[in-house]
Amino acid sequence: MTAAPGSGRYGEAVFRPGQAGEGERIDYGALVYDDLTMARLRALGPGTGWHCLDVGAGTGTISRRLLEEAGAASVLAVDRDVRFLAARPVPGLDVLEADLTAPDFAPGRFRLVHARFVLMHLPERERLIARLADLVEPGGILVLGDAVDLTSDRAPATPYTVVMRAMWQGLRTAIGTDVSWVPSYPSLLREAGLTDVAAEIHVPPLQPGSPLSRFWADTWQRSREPMLATGLVDDAAVDAALRYLDSDACAALSAGLLTAWGRRPRQPAPARP
Numbered sequence: 001m002t003a004a005p006g007s008g009r010y011g012e013a014v015f016r017p018g019q020a021g022e023g024e025r026i027d028y029g030a031l032v033y034d035d036l037t038m039a040r041l042r043a044l045g046p047g048t049g050w051h052c053l054d055v056g057a058g059t060g061t062i063s064r065r066l067l068e069e070a071g072a073a074s075v076l077a078v079d080r081d082v083r084f085l086a087a088r089p090v091p092g093l094d095v096l097e098a099d100l101t102a103p104d105f106a107p108g109r110f111r112l113v114h115a116r117f118v119l120m121h122l123p124e125r126e127r128l129i130a131r132l133a134d135l136v137e138p139g140g141i142l143v144l145g146d147a148v149d150l151t152s153d154r155a156p157a158t159p160y161t162v163v164m165r166a167m168w169q170g171l172r173t174a175i176g177t178d179v180s181w182v183p184s185y186p187s188l189l190r191e192a193g194l195t196d197v198a199a200e201i202h203v204p205p206l207q208p209g210s211p212l213s214r215f216w217a218d219t220w221q222r223s224r225e226p227m228l229a230t231g232l233v234d235d236a237a238v239d240a241a242l243r244y245l246d247s248d249a250c251a252a253l254s255a256g257l258l259t260a261w262g263r264r265p266r267q268p269a270p271a272r273p
Contacts, residue, residue: 028215030061053110056118059084109137116145133192136264148256163241166233170226185260194262203256213245
């Protein structure tokens with residue numbers, strides 16, 4: 001059964017937090033992308049004395065690394081379901097169960113605001129980026145990361161690309177996921193009033209038995225129903241793609257991670273009398 005795009009709690013029709021293995025699925029993605037995200041965040045300067053906001057924190061891997069590796073003073077980890085965050089407390093980590101899309105979402109001002117694999121699943125992306133930018137204190141930084149689909153019509157036809165195309169279409173119908181607008185991040189950050197805007201993209205290798213292969217395998221199993229509903233694949237095609245992930249023939253471009261960032265201008269010094 002599918003929900004209207006963007007309706008209800010994020011992913012409840014597909015990625016249920018209470019489903020067995022969901023925390024592990026999220027952690028497989030963290031094993032692939034966290035080092036990349038942390039390298040970018042460290043380059044942008046989080047350190048001692050920084051108060052940070054991690055939106056859609058999932059299992060909290062980035063939140064904890066900001067505290068333990070980057071020396072942040074505190075991190076507020078926000079998610080619609082905080083069971084995974086509450087299960088792994090560390091000093092300096094505050095947890096808030098909240099909805100970014102709610103009208104009253106206003107947890108304060110922060111030196112760093114970070115959201116990864118969040119906005120791609122939500123409606124009204126332009127408004128939400130402006131809202132996140134408003135949570136950044138003057139001189140602070142907003143960092144956004146989301147997936148970029150590389151399974152274009154020119155990509156080689158493999159069991160992987162066939163199922164990935166069905167997955168993106170199925171998730172768009174079921175929960176409103178839409179990665180087509182992710183390359184517009186830099187312009188949206190500028191429209192939100194941020195400066196020093198830049199972006200980068202990383203495409204991790206897809207290798208048999210890797211955490212990335214495990215992540216996609218688990219993701220496909222959970223999203224099998226909406227994929228089948230597209231009519232682009234059947235069960236045999238999904239099963240063939242799962243076998244492909246563990247085969248020596250596996251050679252495909254995984255979804256890329258596009259990371260974009262911008263800085264809120266410092267307030268001008270008050271005029272002298």
